[in-house]
Amino acid sequence: MIDTLGPSTIPTPPANFRSGFVGIVGRPNVGKSTLMNYLIGQKIAITSPVAQTTRNRLRGILTTETAQIIFVDTPGIHKPHHELGKVLVHNARMAIASVDLVLFVVDGSVPAGRGDQFIADLLAQQQTPVYLGMNKIDLRSPDTADEVANSYRAMAEQQNWPLLEFSAITGDQVTSLQDHLIQGLEPGPYYYPPDLITDQPERFIMGELIREQILYHTREEVPHSVAIAIDRVEEDDAITRILATVHVERDSQKGILIGKKGSMMKTIGTAAREQMQKLITGKVYLELFVRVQPKWRQSRTRLAELGYQRED
Structure with a gap:
């Protein structure tokens, strides 16, 4: 993992x-x-x-x-x-x-x-x-x-x-x-175990890999109106199953993400799964859904639900 x-x-x-x-x-x-x-x-x-x-x-x-x-x-x-x-x-x-x-x-x-x-x-x-x-x-x-x-x-x-x-x-x-x-640093302790490379939870990395492929494949068509929620992760010895929801702000963006006969979503899902496969042992199954959340970037409540909060 x-x-x-x-x-x-x-x-x-x-x-x-x-x-x-x-x-x-x-x-x-x-x-x-x-x-x-x-x-x-x-x-x-x-x-x-x-x-x-x-x-x-x-x-x-x-x-x-x-x-x-x-x-x-x-x-x-x-x-x-x-x-x-x-x-x-x-x-x-x-x-x-x-x-x-x-x-x-x-x-x-x-x-x-x-x-x-x-x-x-x-x-x-x-x-x-x-x-x-x-x-x-x-x-x-x-x-x-x-x-x-x-x-x-x-x-x-x-x-x-x-x-x-x-x-x-x-x-x-x-x-x-x-x-x-x-x-430039002062003498100090280990803050984390030496074998760790990030303190972010696994689900966060998964969501970011999905978002990266959306940015890459849609470019300016669906720029930053996208947020990812990892709904469920099921693991066994042979496979990791991941279900995620892609949140967008408009119906037109949903159409772009899904593509003709689901072609764009299939391309994004395949590319994201390949990136996850480099980090996760065993096979990866990834299923994506798209949901319209109007003006989520303007709503503090929606931002908090999707993991974007002011840090103090």
Whole structure:
């Protein structure tokens, strides 16, 4: 099954062991979830070409012989347009105040923009140490490389932040990034058993894998009006049966998700099951239903029922 929080024991750390919580923040679609998946070595956060993929504060746990880093992947900080957006941005800001170190991830293939500066100004008001991480260096053009680097170098120097370059896709310089983060943490204990990679329950990961495939296959047609509820999970030695409901806001979105003669839902279900199969021992049976919940993103009650609540 998925390595989530369970009954494993927490050992005594060796001498000079370092540990702590590192918040990964930045604009939408700069590669925060991709980076955390690479560092953890397993997919626990969904990725998508659509902005605003991450909704919940997801913790990924990296344990080495000398350290344990708990990465907190946060929703992209942006100007909210509905109640869900307000909850997500609020929770991202709360995460900044509750970690030991912040990794501010930017798109290192393009110059710094107003959204980056907004987050930089927000972080400058906090006491938490910040590392500025330039992701996507594999995508930058030689013609603009100096301009891009200088824009972020100026931002880092203004706040006296260390500037680190890497690619979460290729893994280039990610090991160096990891070493810098470890050195930025204080000596500390194991917060979680060494064999865990996330503290999120198994059902949460299942729901996220379904949502990822919806984002991928429908793109802008059904962008962020989707929420997943895992209704039932039945397990035996040979198979895991999962029943889930996909909540949307309009009948037209339901039609897109189901597709002609159920073709789209079949495609989404097959792709999600294949992703689950990588994490779950034995065969996986997945059955999806679609339900219309008008304006669920505007309703605090509906948001709470679907697992989106303000964190304090």
